[in-house]
Amino acid sequence: MPATGAPTxxxxxxxxxxxxxxxxxxxxxxxxxxxxxxxxSDMWHEDMLWGQILRxxxxxxxxxxxxxxxxxxxxxxxxxxxxxxxxxxVKNYGLxxxxxxxxxxxxxxxxxxxxxxxxxxxxxxxxRAAAKIKVDxxxxxxxxxxxxxxxxxxxxxxxxxxxxxxxxxxxPNIVHRQPIVRGDVAAARERADVIVTGEYTFGMQDQAxxxxxxxxxxxxxxxxxxxxxxxxxxxxxxxQIAPVLGLPEDKVRMTLSGVGGAFGGREDLSMxxxxxxLALRTGKPVKIVYNRFExxxxxxxxxxxxxxxxxxxxxxxxxxxxxxRIVLDGGAYAxxxxxxxxxxxxxxxxxxxxxxxxIEAVALYTNNPPCxxxxxxxxxxxxxxYEAQMDKxxxxxxxxxxxxxxxxxMEQGTLMPTGQPVDSPAPVAELLRRVTAMPLPPERxxxxxxxxxxxxxxxxxxxxxHGEGVVRGVGYAxxxxxxxxxxxxxDYSTAKVRVEVAxxxxxxxxxxxxxxxxxxxxxxxxxxxxxxxxVAQVTIHPADTQVGSAxxxxxxxxxxxxxxxxxxxxxxxxxxxxxxxxxxFGSYHPAWATAELLLEGGKVVTDGGEVLGDxxxxxxxxxxxxxxxxxxxxxxxxxxxxxQGNGHVQYSFAAHRAVVEVDTELGLVKVIxxxxxxxxxxxxxxxxxxxxxxxxxxxxxxxxxxxxxxVDPKTAKVRNPSFxxxxxxxxxxxxxxxxDVLELADDHAPYGxxxxxxxxxxxSTPAVLAAIRDATGLELNRTPVRPEHLTGxx
Amino acid sequence: xxxxxxxxxxxxxxxxxxxxxxxxxxxxxxxxxxxSKNACEQGECGSCTVRLDGVPVCSCLVAAGQVEGREVVTVxxxxxxxxxxxxxxxxxxxxxxxxxAAKDWRAKGTDSxxxxxxxxxxxxxxxxxxxxxxxxxxxxxxxxxxxxxLEHHPDPSDADIREALSGNLCRCTGYEKIMDAVRLxxxxxxxxx
Numbered sequence: 013m014p015a016t017g018a019p020t021x022x023x024x025x026x027x028x029x030x031x032x033x034x035x036x037x038x039x040x041x042x043x044x045x046x047x048x049x050x051x052x053s054d055m056w057h058e059d060m061l062w063g064q065i066l067r068x069x070x071x072x073x074x075x076x077x078x079x080x081x082x083x084x085x086x087x088x089x090x091x092x093x094x095x096x097x098x099x100x101x102v103k104n105y106g107l108x109x110x111x112x113x114x115x116x117x118x119x120x121x122x123x124x125x126x127x128x129x130x131x132x133x134x135x136x137x138x139x140r141a142a143a144k145i146k147v148d149x150x151x152x153x154x155x156x157x158x159x160x161x162x163x164x165x166x167x168x169x170x171x172x173x174x175x176x177x178x179x180x181x182x183x184p185n186i187v188h189r190q191p192i193v194r195g196d197v198a199a200a201r202e203r204a205d206v207i208v209t210g211e212y213t214f215g216m217q218d219q220a221x222x223x224x225x226x227x228x229x230x231x232x233x234x235x236x237x238x239x240x241x242x243x244x245x246x247x248x249x250x251x252q253i254a255p256v257l258g259l260p261e262d263k264v265r266m267t268l269s270g271v272g273g274a275f276g277g278r279e280d281l282s283m284x285x286x287x288x289x290l291a292l293r294t295g296k297p298v299k300i301v302y303n304r305f306e307x308x309x310x311x312x313x314x315x316x317x318x319x320x321x322x323x324x325x326x327x328x329x330x331x332x333x334x335x336x337r338i339v340l341d342g343g344a345y346a347x348x349x350x351x352x353x354x355x356x357x358x359x360x361x362x363x364x365x366x367x368x369x370x371i372e373a374v375a376l377y378t379n380n381p382p383c384x385x386x387x388x389x390x391x392x393x394x395x396x397x398y399e400a401q402m403d404k405x406x407x408x409x410x411x412x413x414x415x416x417x418x419x420x421x422m423e424q425g426t427l428m429p430t431g432q433p434v435d436s437p438a439p440v441a442e443l444l445r446r447v448t449a450m451p452l453p454p455e456r457x458x459x460x461x462x463x464x465x466x467x468x469x470x471x472x473x474x475x476x477x478h479g480e481g482v483v484r485g486v487g488y489a490x491x492x493x494x495x496x497x498x499x500x501x502x503d504y505s506t507a508k509v510r511v512e513v514a515x516x517x518x519x520x521x522x523x524x525x526x527x528x529x530x531x532x533x534x535x536x537x538x539x540x541x542x543x544x545x546x547v548a549q550v551t552i553h554p555a556d557t558q559v560g561s562a563x564x565x566x567x568x569x570x571x572x573x574x575x576x577x578x579x580x581x582x583x584x585x586x587x588x589x590x591x592x593x594x595x596x597f598g599s600y601h602p603a604w605a606t607a608e609l610l611l612e613g614g615k616v617v618t619d620g621g622e623v624l625g626d627x628x629x630x631x632x633x634x635x636x637x638x639x640x641x642x643x644x645x646x647x648x649x650x651x652x653x654x655x656q657g658n659g660h661v662q663y664s665f666a667a668h669r670a671v672v673e674v675d676t677e678l679g680l681v682k683v684i685x686x687x688x689x690x691x692x693x694x695x696x697x698x699x700x701x702x703x704x705x706x707x708x709x710x711x712x713x714x715x716x717x718x719x720x721x722x723v724d725p726k727t728a729k730v731r732n733p734s735f736x737x738x739x740x741x742x743x744x745x746x747x748x749x750x751x752d753v754l755e756l757a758d759d760h761a762p763y764g765x766x767x768x769x770x771x772x773x774x775x776s777t778p779a780v781l782a783a784i785r786d787a788t789g790l791e792l793n794r795t796p797v798r799p800e801h802l803t804g805x806x
Numbered sequence: 807x808x809x810x811x812x813x814x815x816x817x818x819x820x821x822x823x824x825x826x827x828x829x830x831x832x833x834x835x836x837x838x839x840x841x842s843k844n845a846c847e848q849g850e851c852g853s854c855t856v857r858l859d860g861v862p863v864c865s866c867l868v869a870a871g872q873v874e875g876r877e878v879v880t881v882x883x884x885x886x887x888x889x890x891x892x893x894x895x896x897x898x899x900x901x902x903x904x905x906x907a908a909k910d911w912r913a914k915g916t917d918s919x920x921x922x923x924x925x926x927x928x929x930x931x932x933x934x935x936x937x938x939x940x941x942x943x944x945x946x947x948x949x950x951x952x953x954x955x956l957e958h959h960p961d962p963s964d965a966d967i968r969e970a971l972s973g974n975l976c977r978c979t980g981y982e983k984i985m986d987a988v989r990l991x992x993x994x995x996x997x998x999x
Contacts, residue, residue, distance in 0.1 A: 272943030735850035
């Protein structure tokens, strides 16, 4: 019997052309508003069991013993597995460095690390059984920051490292280090009339996607397993899962279930291997669903960071040099830390012209929660710091902060600190101009004829002020984010496209392994197929591993790379269709051979507009199907000593203006408006583009004023793993977000598009901070800002 | 234990319910109605919002036994519920459903694969049209909450909308398109569209 909730094809016809550039509606929209869209936690199977993970209650300890006997004796429990039950020699996994144990072996390295897994007939039975497992820990000192990680007698978080970064790092508790050196900082420093320094702190942010980690593993008759799961990259999961199970990859079939958001938090595995292990052991389907508490332990977070910056500028406002050091806390396991280091270092200058730089970024191994990918990926932390520096410099020079930025803004042709030229439009000054040109929201909006509307004031319905002590501030920021996987990674996507005749009409099917996590990739794929093939009806096949890899839904890359792959496959299909047409009808009309032919409105037409025939007649019972890989331009690794290299393929730029009102007596902030201008190259779906910009902007707002995972520095334990204590913006915390979309084509990219998902998350945070500084006059070198930072009671 | 209650106008009986189970669990895992979502299971996110005798509640915080003999409306029944309200069947509270109507009740649209052709309520259609759905995990709860607000408050100000939806977290949209959707639904409702 098939699993309930297994995804099926989604077909969407479009009355209009429905091609690129239109705000076509989501093909999964109806299912999502009726409650029928099957997310990974909705999967159901007859006779299924529930899996539960027992996690460590301490951050750093040796495991002396594990006793599962009482738990195993619980009625309804089918299996309990620990490290000793793992079936093969492969017992670790990881995105780049396989340092993460499937189940802890001899030691736990962070609070919440998986130690044992239970399968039972009811989730509560599984939870209670897990609680009966006795684990005897011998606690070890915790490593929580750079000083404790690199102390001469520091305990090594991972002993005997032999990964490809271990040879060049200055200490085994440093995952990766990337310096970037260009020009002559000492000489440039001499030219500076003003120098500003800053030490900045960026708190640990959680992706807080709403759909919890979950999935269903169904054992199959051939000894394999079928996993229905929410992830960002099916094939990356598969590469990590199969070796641990001891199965060839073709015996681990993966189908993407509905994904309730991701934002980087589903790049690493969570419950995938655990569910498969339990299913294979019990011979029954096993469902695992984290609750929110567990979700906070079940995925990596955004790296908290310390950033040490020094900038110089001449009296007339030109930047002379940058020295900076960025220390990212990677936590107990590597996850995406090496790539985050590459981004943080190469994007640490921001979208500015600075020829003389001395940059270093490192990621630490500590006993804090593991950190990895989150929207903005290393560029977010840097942007917070360099934008604070820009405001400090402007202030010191007595210049307008926007004009100062524009004076130093990069343009097409500017060299990155890595020596790589920016070879597509870089409208940094223009985006700042646009965001500045938007009308400001009126002052004192809370005032009404009936008195103060407290809902418009800081503190809201807590009724803490009627306007007394409330000060307005305005701040600006701009940022740069790379698009696509960088540093020489072979970043490709695969698409399989078919055209055939159904019901007398030519229809297309697009099959990729792209993880639709909410971003709207499925909408765009159908639009691309309509544009390239001239068909109205496009079916989106469920994403699975029966087709080649589509890479990750991250790095703002899916519309560019998998969209590019769909476009490419459509073009190949079109060529084949036209070839068939020429063969069948070429002798009847010379235009078949001589004219440039297009597919439009279900017909073959010449570029002059002459209709040569129906696509349905050309195909006549045949179908054309092509699966092909597509790549963006190759990139290079950064040199390990100098950081030089053509490491990135594309950049994305956004600017924000924040307007805040601060109750200076209580330290409460209300963001009144957060305006954004972004260059998107080409908006394939304008409605979705604006939605991405507003969503990214709001995540940036969250980490400006409320979002932070609090880790106890003494115990390295997480103190706020819930939505009661980890606050994400509600609709009351989120202001209006006017968006100005600029479309300057990148000639290297499909349709000229730019990856857009991450850039708005960068500049949102520093713009809000700048506005709060403007309102309060405080320096504010950390984010998020809490009331005590504004009232001087921290 | 056994729990008898009405879901979307149809009498339901859930057997072997453990006393600690929530209404959300019974709906999702025992009655095959997973539309109400499980984003936090601690009453903070609103993704599991249903109407219990007409009142919006977090179904994760309602013990299953508490719904004995009561009426529940979930996102799966929202279109029917709104239609009956529009027909004057029941302006507030739970809809009265005849036994025959209950027997004919079905949650699915005309095409179960795509939902195409499903009859949608005004607020459901507005969420699609305004681009208020991204990952969609918050959507069911927001729809139930927004529909309830519009039932009582057909011409809400922006501040009213924000206040009414402040118990529903969304992580994708930044809420702007959700605001657009509710404004659109209010406008269409007032025009009788």
